[in-house]
Amino acid sequence: MTYLMYIGYLVVFGVAVTAVIGLLASWIDRKVTARVQYRVGPPLLQPVIDLVKLLGKETLIPSGASRTMFLAAPLIGFASVIAVSTILWTNSLSGGRSFLGDLVVVVYLLAVPSMSIILGGFASGNPLASVGASREMKLVMAYELPFVLACLVPVILSGYTLKLGDIVGYQTQHGAIALSGGGALALIVCILCMQAKLALVPFDAPEAETEICGGVLIEYSGPVLALYRLMKTMLLFVLPFFIIIVFMGGLRLDGIHLVLFVLKYVGLVALITVIRNTNPRLRIDQAMRFFWGPMTVVAVIAVGLALMGW
Amino acid sequence: MSVTLNALLKSPWVFHLSTGSCNNCDIEVLDCLTPRFDIERFGMLLAGSIKHADVLLVTGSCNRQSAERLKRLYDQVPKPCLVVAIGECSQSRGMFIHSYNCPKPLDAIIPVDVYIPGCPPKPEAIIAGVVNLIQKVKGAA
Numbered sequence: 374m375t376y377l378m379y380i381g382y383l384v385v386f387g388v389a390v391t392a393v394i395g396l397l398a399s400w401i402d403r404k405v406t407a408r409v410q411y412r413v414g415p416p417l418l419q420p421v422i423d424l425v426k427l428l429g430k431e432t433l434i435p436s437g438a439s440r441t442m443f444l445a446a447p448l449i450g451f452a453s454v455i456a457v458s459t460i461l462w463t464n465s466l467s468g469g470r471s472f473l474g475d476l477v478v479v480v481y482l483l484a485v486p487s488m489s490i491i492l493g494g495f496a497s498g499n500p501l502a503s504v505g506a507s508r509e510m511k512l513v514m515a516y517e518l519p520f521v522l523a524c525l526v527p528v529i530l531s532g533y534t535l536k537l538g539d540i541v542g543y544q545t546q547h548g549a550i551a552l553s554g555g556g557a558l559a560l561i562v563c564i565l566c567m568q569a570k571l572a573l574v575p576f577d578a579p580e581a582e583t584e585i586c587g588g589v590l591i592e593y594s595g596p597v598l599a600l601y602r603l604m605k606t607m608l609l610f611v612l613p614f615f616i617i618i619v620f621m622g623g624l625r626l627d628g629i630h631l632v633l634f635v636l637k638y639v640g641l642v643a644l645i646t647v648i649r650n651t652n653p654r655l656r657i658d659q660a661m662r663f664f665w666g667p668m669t670v671v672a673v674i675a676v677g678l679a680l681m682g683w
Numbered sequence: 684m685s686v687t688l689n690a691l692l693k694s695p696w697v698f699h700l701s702t703g704s705c706n707n708c709d710i711e712v713l714d715c716l717t718p719r720f721d722i723e724r725f726g727m728l729l730a731g732s733i734k735h736a737d738v739l740l741v742t743g744s745c746n747r748q749s750a751e752r753l754k755r756l757y758d759q760v761p762k763p764c765l766v767v768a769i770g771e772c773s774q775s776r777g778m779f780i781h782s783y784n785c786p787k788p789l790d791a792i793i794p795v796d797v798y799i800p801g802c803p804p805k806p807e808a809i810i811a812g813v814v815n816l817i818q819k820v821k822g823a824a
């Protein structure tokens with residue numbers, strides 16, 4: 374029975390609900406961007422139409438590419454995103470079902486999409502894709518340190534637990550972690566790391582269209598490209614969801630809390646869009662300096678504050 | 684008409700290729716992306732990579748150097764794909780018709796689906812041309 378339940382969670386919440394919300398969020402992102410620039414913007418179904426169209430196109434594999442890796446890379450990334458979203462949903466919908474250390478698993482799995490992009494970029498054998506992949510690699514090294522440090526803050530504040538369920542439980546009793554000093558700082562760090570994980574401006578150096586023509590994804594076409602795009606749109610839901618769970622009280626289904634959850638999520642997506650529309654692209658060395666310098670310092674301060682119980 | 688082809692007409696990503704234009708047509712193509720015309724309304728996006736493109740917008744008079752590359756790029760577009768010839772140059776070679784360097788017009792090199800005349804065509808004309816193209820594909824299917 375429990376197997377069936379987990380498969381249900383995987384298919385219904387891990388894939389379907391996450392994809393629908395992600396597609397909606399990516400439409401909001403494009404529409405808001407258009408409105409900021411005084412344009413009309415795409416119709417509501419545009420992200421879905423894009424995906425359907427890509428399914429009908431040819432998949433071209435460059436002759437210099439390593440074929441298996443080229444095709445497997447997007448699957449690896451996609452699978453890890455599904456795994457994360459299933460863990461997060463299971464945790465939020467049936468509270469007792471979290472296991473020891475699921476926070477570690479989630480943080481680990483959230484790094485896999487970037488890895489899959491790096492793998493795909495190098496496997497395609499295109500020089501521009503390789504440049505993009507190496508930039509992505511530097512970006513991963515840059516933001517993982519402050520990201521993990523920031524994720525330690527809720528762990529410390531909720532009494533050294535590595536269970537997402539316990540972190541949410543702590544927040545239900547003592548108020549959201551983001552309301553404490555250390556939590557607020559860590560939240561800021563996490564939001565900027567999320568921007569980099571999504572590879573959006575100002576941290577979109579790996580995909581910079583104007584310099585390296587789309588970078589890592591340059592050789593991908595057809596259904597494989599659709600998989601990558603779906604992975605990215607799902608991340609647009611999974612990452613804010615994760616941040617809401619560890620910093621902002623998580624998802625609760627009773628009355629006002631559900632509305633609050635929706636508001637928090639829309640707020641985070643709006644924040645991502647605003648950051649992306651009001652900033653120029655950073656060079657990769659500037660991005661690394663930013664994460665290893667100010668962001669790491671802020672994250673360390675946040676951990677220090679948390680250790681003192683603030 | 685199949686679902687995917689229908690979707691293609693609703694989200695044509697365009698790749699913009701200059702085969703030796705005077706750059707004026709290219710500027711008019713970029714105009715279509717500006718707030719005044721905003722072709723993202725129709726789901727069109729400018730693709731950075733040829734592998735993401737559905738529509739090839741060709742400007743310029745196909746000189747000896749670029750004709751070869753044009754052919755190679757056309758082979759690299761994932762099919763189904765559509766080709767739009769923008770500007771006088773890409774149709775009849777315009778004022779370069781007697782040039783030693785422009786031996787063939789565009790449609791003798793790759794198949795062209797729609798022609799948008801003008802030197803350069805206005806952004807309105809480009810959008811109208813693409814709408815015509817969509818109608819044509821719908822009618823044929």
Ligand code: SF4
Nearest residue numbers: 704705708770771772
């Ligand atoms: S058609 Fe006219 S504007 Fe366009 S590239 Fe040729 S000469 Fe320039």
